[in-house]
Amino acid sequence: MIDAEPEKPLPGTAAPRPGAPGDVGLVKPSDFVHAHPFTFGNGLTIPGFTLRYETYGRLNTTRDNAVLICHALSGDHHCAGWHAGEDRKPGWWNNLIGPGKAVDTGRFFVICANVLGGCQGSTGPSSVNPATGRPYGLDFPFVTISDMVRSQKLLLEHLGIAELHAVIGGSMGGMTATQFAIEFPGLVRRVLAMATTARESAQAIAFNEVGRQAIMQDPAWNRGAYPREGGPRVGLAIARMMAHITYLSDASMDRKFGRRRTQTGAPAADPGAGAPAAADIQFEVESYLRYQGQSFINRFDANTYLYITRALDQFDLALGKASLEAALAPVLAETLVVGFASDWLFPPEQNRAIVLALLRAGKRASYAELATDLGHDSFLLESEELYTLVRAFLEREQVVFDFAI
Amino acid sequence: MPKVIEKRTVDMQIIGDWVEPRACVLDLGCGRGQLLDYLVQTKQVSAIGVDLDLAKITACVRRGLVAYQGDMTGFMRAFPERHFDRVICSRTVHELNDPAEVILEALRVARAVTVGFVNHGYWKNRFNTLTRGRKVRNVIYPTEWFESRPANPVTIADFEDFCRVKGIRIARRAHLLGDWRKPCRALPNLLAGYALYDLAR
Numbered sequence: 001m002i003d004a005e006p007e008k009p010l011p012g013t014a015a016p017r018p019g020a021p022g023d024v025g026l027v028k029p030s031d032f033v034h035a036h037p038f039t040f041g042n043g044l045t046i047p048g049f050t051l052r053y054e055t056y057g058r059l060n061t062t063r064d065n066a067v068l069i070c071h072a073l074s075g076d077h078h079c080a081g082w083h084a085g086e087d088r089k090p091g092w093w094n095n096l097i098g099p100g101k102a103v104d105t106g107r108f109f110v111i112c113a114n115v116l117g118g119c120q121g122s123t124g125p126s127s128v129n130p131a132t133g134r135p136y137g138l139d140f141p142f143v144t145i146s147d148m149v150r151s152q153k154l155l156l157e158h159l160g161i162a163e164l165h166a167v168i169g170g171s172m173g174g175m176t177a178t179q180f181a182i183e184f185p186g187l188v189r190r191v192l193a194m195a196t197t198a199r200e201s202a203q204a205i206a207f208n209e210v211g212r213q214a215i216m217q218d219p220a221w222n223r224g225a226y227p228r229e230g231g232p233r234v235g236l237a238i239a240r241m242m243a244h245i246t247y248l249s250d251a252s253m254d255r256k257f258g259r260r261r262t263q264t265g266a267p268a269a270d271p272g273a274g275a276p277a278a279a280d281i282q283f284e285v286e287s288y289l290r291y292q293g294q295s296f297i298n299r300f301d302a303n304t305y306l307y308i309t310r311a312l313d314q315f316d317l318a319l320g321k322a323s324l325e326a327a328l329a330p331v332l333a334e335t336l337v338v339g340f341a342s343d344w345l346f347p348p349e350q351n352r353a354i355v356l357a358l359l360r361a362g363k364r365a366s367y368a369e370l371a372t373d374l375g376h377d378s379f380l381l382e383s384e385e386l387y388t389l390v391r392a393f394l395e396r397e398q399v400v401f402d403f404a405i
Numbered sequence: 406m407p408k409v410i411e412k413r414t415v416d417m418q419i420i421g422d423w424v425e426p427r428a429c430v431l432d433l434g435c436g437r438g439q440l441l442d443y444l445v446q447t448k449q450v451s452a453i454g455v456d457l458d459l460a461k462i463t464a465c466v467r468r469g470l471v472a473y474q475g476d477m478t479g480f481m482r483a484f485p486e487r488h489f490d491r492v493i494c495s496r497t498v499h500e501l502n503d504p505a506e507v508i509l510e511a512l513r514v515a516r517a518v519t520v521g522f523v524n525h526g527y528w529k530n531r532f533n534t535l536t537r538g539r540k541v542r543n544v545i546y547p548t549e550w551f552e553s554r555p556a557n558p559v560t561i562a563d564f565e566d567f568c569r570v571k572g573i574r575i576a577r578r579a580h581l582l583g584d585w586r587k588p589c590r591a592l593p594n595l596l597a598g599y600a601l602y603d604l605a606r
Contacts, residue, residue: 334471336466352475355473356480356483356484359453359473359483359484360483360484360485360488361470364464364471365471366462366465366470366471366472366473366474367462367472367474367475368459368462368463368466368472368474369459369475370459370475371459385459385460385463388463389459389462389463389466392463392464392466393466393469396466396467396468396469
């Protein structure tokens with residue numbers, strides 16, 4: 001996802017609170033400060049960076065039970081548990097991660113970091129440039145998925161982790177997980193990538209470009225130089241509204257909103273009383289999207305949105321290689337890719353393509369598909385089928401395989 | 406041991422005898438991965454299963470098998486010639502929309518193709534149809550027509566004719582009597598309950 005917001009609980013189904021069985025409870029983020037220069041893929045350097053991260057569970061004595069969770073475009077390091085008892089929502093993948101859950105924190109040491117270029121505590125365009133004392137803005141180096149991976153590798157070194165039981169992610173997180181297995185093959189034993197792709201399609205780039213234009217055409221953007229509490233709030237909200245549509249599906253929106261009207265949008269009982277004005281909110285789906293846009297601008301930075309959508313658009317594993325299988329040749333991890341039938345942002349075909357290329361390259365890779373109708377955000381779904389699959393992949397007995405074959 | 410399980414085991418043993426150790430094996434319609442698991446354990450094969458059902462793919466993943474959820478022809482088209490050593494199509498052919506396309510595609514991506522099927526020419530099946538005038542029902546096919554998947558019953562005579570017409574070489578064949586255990590030595594289309602073929606181009 002790109003969407004970090006779990007579905008609102010249905011009326012009558014109270015959200016689990018901290019301390020509920022299967023919940024990691026109250027958690028606190030930590031900061032990893034890398035006080036050495038970091039060079040991006042394009043050759044530009046920053047003097048150092050911070051990654052904000054959370055961990056759940058305990059690293060075992062053999063240090064081989066670590067699971068890295070990779071977030072999507074608008075996600076962050078807070079993927080499970082609660083920051084405070086009065087939080088409205090837990091971490092974005094709380095349904096999947098916790099004691100006894102599919103990613104069992106009683107068994108695994110789970111790590112999740114906000115990506116480099118992010119805006120939730122990790123260094124990004126809104127961070128202060130030590131050279132100028134002002135936010136980097138557009139002076140921040142162009143970030144790629146590979147840069148995100150290499151910076152998180154430094155975090156793993158800091159935590160003393162030389163082997164990951166698994167890297168798990170959906171959407172952009174799936175790209176990050178795959179990239180991890182290519183760049184650090186010896187580190188990654190399993191890759192679990194969901195609702196993802198080996199390269200952004202023209203359609204996905206097109207959606208991102210509309211979002212970027214909404215931001216950049218907002219006068220408050222000011223070529224990226226805006227005050228911390230200001231910026232292109234209108235543009236960012238529109239970008240989010242548009243993007244949010246691509247995370248859902250026709251069927252799920254119809255089920256959730258249909259053509260239901262808001263109070264102001266209800267057709268007048270007396271036809272003479274006048275129809276709602278063209279500028280008024282008329283349908284519930286409009287109200288929902290405006291809410292999504294408004295809540296997004298309070299937690300997300302517009303420049304980060306530009307940078308990370310660019311990182312997504314640039315992502316193409318096969319770029320500069322003879323083929324996708326050539327790009328995947330270094331992988332040693334066993335991979336499971338999960339596609340979702342109704343995902344029209346990264347459709348099943350693009351998920352299958354990763355597995356087929358891995359298999360052609362002689363790797364161990366499986367593909368499973370869920371027939372949900374919730375669109376791209378299906379990977380955040382509360383689904384026993386998905387949990388069973390994730391558990392089967394993470395917890396089965398380790399097979400010994402001979403890479404020489 | 407229930408009769409059905411026992412029959413499945415016989416199928417597995419013969420296929421296991423034909424599979425070369427450490428071969429790269431693709432199982433079309435792999436189900437929950439019993440056959441591939443057996444081949445991994447007895448022949449150390451490198452195994453890939455294809456099936457349409459999520460629960461079956463999940464069961465394969467739990468066994469540590471590589472599995473792909475999707476259409477078998479579409480899957481094979483993604484691979485170059487002779488990518489696999491052997492493709493296995495065990496008790497699947499009668500449910501395929503286009504069996505010729507699947508078998509020919511399998512012969513493109515592998516050196517050898519193993520096909521196993523229930524012989525609907527077996528005398529008990531003929532007798533069953535003749536006397537009852539109904540869809541064949543027995544321990545293997547226990548369901549009524551309205552609760553069964555679409556099936557395209559095949560006989561040994563049909564299958565050998567298919568191979569002749571398509572120019573497919575039959576490298577090995579195994580015909581088993583109604584108990585699926587003892588070899589059938591004469592009149593297989595009438596006397597064999599189960600047939601296994603090892604095909605090559």
